[in-house]
Amino acid sequence: MNEYTYPIIAGISVGTALRIFMLRTDYRQYPTYLHGKIIHLSLGFIAASLGTIAIPSIMEKEFTAVTFLTLAASQFREVRNMERNTLTEMDSFELVPRGNTYIEGIAVAFESRNYLVIFTSFVVTLCYLAVNGWAALGAAVVCFIISSLLMSGSKLSDIVTVELSELSFKGAGLYVDNIYIMNIGLPERQDEILKYGMGFILTPKSFSVRSTIANLGQRQAILHDVSVTLGVFRDSGTPALVPLIKRDLNDGRIGVFILPQEKDPVRAKEIISSVPVLENAIQMPSRKRNREG
Structure with missing residues (x-):
């Protein structure tokens, strides 16, 4: 183990935990299917890894590694397309459909949550390396609170x-x-x-x-x-x-x-x-x- 081992573990763990927290099934019953959840959790783990690895890469002056973040952004846009296509197909069999506006809102939410995971893992790893583990824990709590507020949105x-x-x-x-x-x-x-x-x-x-x-x-x-x-x-x-x-x-x-x-x-x-x-x-x-x- 080296000096980056524990910060990397902390960043990936917190980022993945945040994605699990944001994947709760609500009263609209989505997502419910097991394989859909596995896909989103796997993408959450990848997002957490990318956000975590960025800090050690910068410290080691491996700046080419950070370019993977731009690649990740294009891949997570495919998450939006995946959700849009899936929900559109499902909508045609609903007695009362969601509608395209609702579907687009859900698809955007799933894409944006992966970016929240990257940001959280980035901040947690940075705080761990720059200060200590307690600072990383505090940053994790703040990120969870911010994500919870962003998830709530406005209601009718x-x-x-x-x-x-x-x-x-x-x-x-x-x-x-x-x-x-x-x-x-x-x-x-x-x-x-x-x-x-x-x-x-x-x-x-x-x-x-x-x-x-x-x-x-x-x-x-x-x-x-x-x-x-x-x-x-x-x-x-x-x-x-x-x-x-x-x-x-x-x-x-x-x-x-x-x-x-x-x-x-x-x-x-x-x-x-x-x-x-x-x-x-x-x-x-x-x-x-x-x-x-």
Whole structure:
């Protein structure tokens, strides 16, 4: 063993542990399949190794070794493509699909987490060599906290208020509060919708939020998360039993119509409130207007 042995072990161990921490399966049930987890853990180990080896390479003036970091960046971009392709294929078999915006957000998250692993291993190894093992431990704790904050992101409850609302029919038109959802002509389908369906009104907390919740990808993410968690009362070939979200053009509110197999309004409200705000859906029209003014 030499002077780099323990720092390298520490850097790789902390980086791999961080990737395991960021790979937790959440209520959206992804990732679940074993081989998918093995792939991501293996890539996490490689990322931790690259971040760790960079410091000894610089100290030994082996600067060509650091160029492997640029190669790693191109390889981890393939992780995004892998996740995108996998989820897109899976999405075609979902009763309520995720949608392309949600899939792209997940793919970007998986790519970025490998960069967090590289950064963490780099910092831990540097602190170990420059100071001591306790400094490396402190750096590891700070990196875990930062990664936890970056993982959380914004939720819908941060930008809208969620309220339960009654479903009603005016003729053949289905309404959530005063927001028109769709046309249902068959009385049997109307009875099923009133029996199994639930409605929610999402009211934006600011003007800028209106554009975010109007995004079709953001709306589809809401429907998917609720349907995955509570189930959905429909099968293929039943277009009248499709969960939908429509917008009030006057005030920017959106009406959410869902058909869960488990009709639990409290739980459904919690799920909608916890839906992540998709980065690709975020828009700030009020800031743009202020700059132009």
